[in-house]
């Protein structure tokens with residue numbers, strides 16, 4: 396039975412990029428639960444239809460629609476924004492969550508093709524989606540959000556180019572916040588630390604066992620964050636509760652940015668336990684399964 400729809404994002408329309416897996420999938424579920432209608436966007440071989448079906452099953456027909464395509468292509472990005480406006484009649488929130496983590500290795504070993512693809516997927520897509528969404532967001536006095544990373548603030552060894560793309564996002568979104576404030580448009584970054592998705596497990600991405608272990612040891616809370624914990628912060632920033640928040644970088648990182656040494660090893664078992672989530676994410680598939688990723692480690 397469709398649940399009653401009343402929440403912090405009632406009446407809002409959002410585009411969520413990279414919403415077929417991982418954090419983006421949790422954002423789509425959280426936004427719809429909070430009353431938004433969502434355009435679920437992913438690459439053509441991402442399980443976009445699964446996520447739309449799961450959302451409609453839980454919350455009723457019409458709460459979500461799907462869009463498949465590579466958003467680093469300008470015509471596709473433009474078509475994505477047009478689809479949201481056509482499907483739902485307006486646009487209030489753009490969540491630039493899509494991104495890739497394709498390679499691990501020291502810079503002298505870093506595959507140049509992986510570097511080019513990382514820049515294209517993580518930087519160009521955010522620029523293009525923001526560029527084409529802004530005219531609609533100016534009409535609704537809407538919000539741009541984007542996935543940064545602790546790596547964008549402090550860098551990340553073994554995937555230094557990835558950290559560079561996230562630093563671009565931090566700075567780009569702050570520039571957008573500055574210039575678009577006069578139209579009532581807000582722009583903010585959510586900067587996750589190590590989150591429990593395909594990327595942080597050696598079986599489903601290019602990290603090795605050492606990186607996997609260091610991620611947790613360097614995090615004061617002593618565990619990976621969940622996709623739902625990150626989605627909660629996106630929901631706050633998208634809502635009118637955050638009406639005076641713009642140009643901010645919200646760390647959702649278990650403290651890894653302030654961590655010094657293996658502090659996570661001191662966390663108690665209770666502190667390390669991930670919170671339960673009510674989001675129906677059981678159909679999640681591996682976000683890197685359809686990517687050509689590699690490691691020089």
Ligand SMILES: NC(=O)c1ccc[n+]([C@@H]2O[C@H](COP(=O)([O-])OP(=O)(O)OC[C@H]3O[C@@H](n4cnc5c(N)ncnc54)[C@H](O)[C@@H]3O)[C@@H](O)[C@H]2O)c1
Nearest residue numbers: 413416417418438465466493494542544587589590592682
């Ligand atoms: N997982 C982490 O530890 C972590 C940490 C910091 C930041 N982040 C950021 O969070 C975001 C989501 O990461 P995730 O861990 O959920 O990974 P994920 O692989 O599950 O999700 C990313 C999604 O974006 C899609 N995508 C990538 N490029 C695209 C494009 N050009 N067009 C359309 N779709 C595209 C992918 O296919 C994938 O479904 C990323 O931007 C990532 O940089 C993740």
